[in-house]
Structures are given as C-alpha cells and as structure tokens.
Amino acid sequence: MALDDLRDPNLGFIEDDMFWQHAQSLEPKRQHQFMLVVEGIPSFLMKTSARPTLENGEITMDHINVQRYVKGKSKWSAISITLYDPIEPSGTNAVMQWIRLHHESNTGRNGYATTYKKDITIKQLSPLGEVLEEWLLHGAFITSANFGSLDWSSEEMTTIELNIRYDWASFTPGG
Numbered sequence: 001m002a003l004d005d006l007r008d009p010n011l012g013f014i015e016d017d018m019f020w021q022h023a024q025s026l027e028p029k030r031q032h033q034f035m036l037v038v039e040g041i042p043s044f045l046m047k048t049s050a051r052p053t054l055e056n057g058e059i060t061m062d063h064i065n066v067q068r069y070v071k072g073k074s075k076w077s078a079i080s081i082t083l084y085d086p087i088e089p090s091g092t093n094a095v096m097q098w099i100r101l102h103h104e105s106n107t108g109r110n111g112y113a114t115t116y117k118k119d120i121t122i123k124q125l126s127p128l129g130e131v132l133e134e135w136l137l138h139g140a141f142i143t144s145a146n147f148g149s150l151d152w153s154s155e156e157m158t159t160i161e162l163n164i165r166y167d168w169a170s171f172t173p174g175g
Helices: 019-024 091-102
Strands: 034-038 046-049 054-063 066-076 079-084 118-125 131-146 159-165 168-173
Touching: 034 046, 079 091, 091 131, 091 159
Parallel strands: none
Antiparallel strands: 034 118, 046 079, 054 066, 079 159, 118 131, 131 159, 131 168
C-alpha cells in the first residue's frame, strides 16, 4: 500500500501544497473584540469577561486490581465580569438594581429565582463586527459584587467586579 493511499486529503498531515497560503491567511480571534449582553446593564460598560468553563466529574469503578473511569456530573464554572462605572449611566446603579432582585437589604426579603436569574450573552466579534460565536449563559445570577476602591493617588477609572454563577451554557457558531 502506497503512502498516498493512507493520506486523508482533508487533514493535510502528510503534505499540504497550500501550507504557506493557509498560514498567511490566518486571522486569529482577538480578546478585545467581544460584546457582553446583560438585561439592564448597558453593553458598553463591559470591560472584561471570562468565557465559560466546563468541568466533568469522574467516577471511579474498582474492578479486581484495576480502576476504570466514566464521566460523572458536569459543572459549569462561575465567571468573572468587570464593568466600567461611569457617572452616567451609573454602573453601580445598574448592578444594584439587579442585586435588589436577589436580596433587598432594606427589608431583608429575598427574590424568586425567576426574577433575579437572567440569561447573559457573550458575543465574539470579527474585525468587522460580525458575530463569530455566541455563548448563552442560562440562569445567571450574581454571587458577589465588588464595587472597587477609591484612591487619591490613582488616575484609574472605577470598576465593578462581578462573579456570576449560571446553570448551563450553550454555544452557537456565527456565520
């Protein structure tokens, strides 16, 4: 059997006549080309966002003198989001409105999950602003909010850091 008979033309591992043309046309996704959509918070306030992370648990099956493994429960990890906090519109006010749906400090009442859970969309964009991929985080809520610090010696903008827990994520490639 000849080497050409073993080669899969779609993979191009053996030889690729167009290797340099493909390498030069590589257009990487860039971290700064994204948009985050959270109901009630203007998208232009978003500074940073993590992308989803999935962890699969493992189950050990003991059998005589060996161990075998199968997948256990799947868990989507919480993400961190950083927002700018301008004077108008106030990032603090937007976040506090969402927090009040979770818990109202003045009365001590907690909200229902159907009220405080939101879907969050993370859109990875092309250089032209086209949506390359989209993550939808289902049932997201705030687990912690850090409204930052103030410092007379700093010229930095104030920011708000949120930790967000969600039930699960779905992915849609752009087109």
